[in-house]
Amino acid sequence: MKVETDKTRRTLPVSDSRAVRRHAGGLLARHRGYLALVLGLHVLAALAALASPWLVGRLVDVVSGHAGRVGTSGDVDRVVGLLVVAVLVQTVLTWAARRSAFILGETVFAELRETFIGRAIHLPLSTIERAGTGDLVARTTQDVEALSHVARFGLPAVIVGLVTVVLTVATALATSWLAALPIFLSLLLLVPTTRRYLKVAVPGYLWERASYAELSGVVAETVDGARTVDALRLGAARRRRFREVLQECNEAEKYTLRIRLWYFPLAELSYHLPLAATMLWAGWLAIGGHVTLGAATAVVLYVRQVADPLDDVISWLDEIQVGVSSLARIVGVGEVPPDRTATGALPVGTDIEVDDVRYAYRAGHDVLRGVSLDLRPGERLAVVGPSGAGKSTLGRLMAGIDGPRTGAITVGGVPLVDLELGRLRGEVALVTQEHHVFVGTLEENLRLARPGATHEELYAALAAVDAAGWAVALPAGLDTVVGSGGHPLSEPQAQQLALARLVLADPHTLVLDEATSLLDPRAARHLERSLAAVVAGRTVVAIAHRLHTAHDADRVAVVEDGLVSELGSHEELMEHGGAYADLWRSWTQDATAPATHP
Known part of the structure; x- marks a missing residue:
């Protein structure tokens, strides 16, 4: 059975088994005190469970006379009483042990989830864009849920099962090692088959999880782009x-189903066959007088008692492989290398220079092919061109989202990718067509950009983007809960909220990539006029298909086939009569053409 393991490496990294063991070991080491309590309670519960078979065997010997004399009714009553006490003690200890194990599982899972979320939100945007959101969403939902199931239920079940099996086998051997010999048949069957299963199961489940992630991505992309x-x-x-x-x-x-179909029947056989063999072997020994009837009975009961916890362990072993593969994918998120290394250099000035930049999403296919630009501090530069020419890619690089393949983009003489993210966002900010309204109040959404902002500053930011009117009219004003499950915001309102956060962030350079695309032309133009007062003195790079943005800009850069083909003011480029003039005439004709109906 061969798995195409490269399928598991198509998106975000997946940790190897050594890293997973190291991570899990470190996690359990941090909770070793509570883990010791859990193990101790399970040992006591298992010891209490061992009393019942021994007492039943003792009862057989008392009744049959193998105890040295034929027992009286008082002897029987005492053994039965002890048996009742043993069952009650076992019940209480089992309840306490399982409860403590559930608490440990919840604690471990909570820490894992918090660690994963912390790592996920610090992933480089360039990595997420290359990998796609489908894989990250699958890890955040399906893998976290699978690991949650194992941590909450599988971990306690396995601890209970293993402790019970080890102590039960030890007690059976202590009762009569001769009668308990068939129990080792389990090892002869179970060890080689389990080793083989573990070898092929983990790659199989990683493949399965990766295929789920790709399916999620395709479904999400299709739904999001349904209109297109x-x-x-x-x-x-x-x-x-x-x-x-x-x-x-x-x-x-x-593939994973085939693994289970050949493994589980062999596993079932590994603990049912020893039971049948023990009954025959211990019965023959008792008939021959080699062991007492009570000892033979106790050993058979012990071997029978091993079957249930061993069955639990085997059953959970498959789920644990799913959990291990999920853990490998979750831990793998932390193995994504940073896409930048801060040098500590500080920019001198606010000028941004693009020097012979080349960039490729796929090796050998440059999207940008030697772009050079010098942005004048305080100017408004419009970047226009046909779809797919590289405009948005250039905007991402100028915002420091990713670094160029060759060449450099600097601010104040320092490459953007050499700045710490906190410092970078104080220099340059990007607003795209995509935006998000977080669950919380409108005020909390705004404070993401500037936690210490005053209410006056919040209202000023909303007013700057023409959003103060509808914000004040909300049921509770800035205290209105928005986002999923809260007060719904329209698409234009959500976009205005994103722009208001940008105003509060107060960078000296703004990159607007179709930032007003979801507003109708009149509203978009009004919003841009409002923004004009806010961006005074800042450098603005506006990437848009609506050429009125270019008309109002200080300069226009025309990007065609990954190159800046024209650069100048609207008037200069119209006089030149090149690509920009053609775009302008085409756009103005489309804008003034009467609507037609089929």
Whole structure:
């Protein structure tokens, strides 16, 4: 059985088994005190459980006379009384042990979840964009849920099972090692099959999880771009893509199903066969007088008692492999290397220079092919051009989201990728078509950009982007809960909120990538006029298809096929009569053309 393990490495990293063991060991070491309590309670519960078979065997010897004399009714009553006490003590200890194990599982899982979220929110944006959100969403939901299931239920069950099996086997051997010899048949069957299973299961489940992540990404992309798919008649292509990833999910699931189908029957045999063998062997020994009937009975009961906890361990072993693969994917998020190394250098000035920048999303396919620009402090530069020319890519690089393949983008003489993120966001900020309203009050959403802002500053930021009117009209004003489950904000309102956060962040350079695309033309133009007063004295790079932005800019850069083909003011480029003039005439004709109806 060979798994295409490279499928598990197509997106974010996946930790190897050594790193997973090290992480899990460190996690348990931090809770070793409580872990010792859990193990201690389970040992006591297992010891209490061992009393019942011994007492039953003792009762057999008392009744049959193998105890040296035929027992009286008082002897029987005493043994039965002890048996009742043993069952009650076992019940109480088992309850306490399981409760402590559940608490440990919840504690460990909570720490894992917090660590994962902390690592996820610090992932470089460049890494997330290259990997896609599908894989990260799958790790945040499916993998965290799978690990939660194992931590809450699997960990306690395995601890209970292993402790019970070890103590029960030891007690059976102590009762009569001769009668208990068939119990080792379990090891002969279980050890080699389990080793083989563990070798092939983890890669299989990693493949399965990776295919789930890809499926999630395809579904999310199709739903998010449903209008585009419909407009461009891409339904057939998206269905083909969906079938492809669904087929891979199917192949991965069939592989892991085959693993379970050959492993579990052998596992079942490994603890049922010793029971049958022990009954025959211990019975023959008792008939021959080699062991007492009570000892033979106790050993058979002990071997039978091993079956249930061993079955639990075997059953959870498969779930644990899912959990281990999920843990490997969760820990792997922390292995993403930083996309920048801060040098500690401080910018001298606010001028931004783009020097012969090249960038590629795929090796050998440059999106930008030697772009050079000098941004004058305080100017408004519009970047225009056809779709796919590299405008948004240039904006991302100028905002320091990612570094160029070759060349450099500097602010005050320091490369953007050499700045700490906190310092970078104080220099340059990017606002795109994408925005998010976090669950919380409107005030909390605004304070993300400047935690110490006063109420006056919050209202001023909203007013700057023409949002103060609707913000004041909310049911509780700035204290209104927005986001998922809260007061709904329209798309234009959500975009204005994002722009207000930008105003509060107060960087000296703003990169606006279609930042007003969701507003109607009149509202967008009004918003941009409001922003004009706010951005006075700052450098603004505006990337847009609406060319009125270019008309109002100090300079216009035309990007075509990864190159800046023209650079100058609106008037200069119109006089030149090149690509920009063609774009302007086409745009103005489309804007003034009467609407037609089929």
